Amino acid sequence: MIVAVLDACVLYPPSLRDLLMRLAVVGAYAPRWTEQIHAEWIRAVLNDNPGLALAQLERTRRLMNLINPQSVVSGFEEQIATLRLPDPDDRHVLAAAIVAGASHIVTFNKTDFPEAAVRPFNIKIAGPDDFVGALFDDDVDVCLEAIREHRASLKNPAKTPTEYLATLRAGRLNEFAARLELFTGRF
Secondary structure, eight states: OOOOEEEEHHHHHHHHHHHHHHHHHHHEHHHHHHOHHHHHHHOOOOOOTTTSOOHHHHHHHHHHHHHTTBBBBBSSSHHHTTTOOGGEEEEHHHHHHHHHOOSEOOSSSSGGGGGHHGGGGGGGOOOOOHHHHHHHHHHHHHHHHHHHHHHHHBTTTTTOOOHHHHHHHTTTHHHHHHHHGGGGOOO
């Protein structure tokens, strides 16, 4: 099973966060994060949406943590000082991936994790478009189940398959949306 640490930037957009969680629930991969990563995405969402209630995001955090008992990584703090990245504030993400035994870090900010810095730990850096596409290639049927559930959950307003694909594209999942378009009758 693929184990992936999700950077705060991929947990920030609600539609992408929900898709990633639904893919985890159906067993397409095993997600990992830290309470620090949670704090980061929640802080960013509240910054950009001051009318949103913290309690609502805390509920989302609690539900995410229930996906799998191992989802929340701890004990990574000692690793942080040993790591070198362009932005020292990103070291906690790599440290969590190391401690979790993750094979991937999923982030929009791939340049924050240079190959030379992650290669010794056998960790791949993937953008969400590539990551979701690879999961889809690994098990189309399982991923389609998650995608059906995700699309069905979007009720305000409900989305046709074409509108759902547009939502994916708006969330920077362009290549995945193009691939999924071939399966329109199945989701």
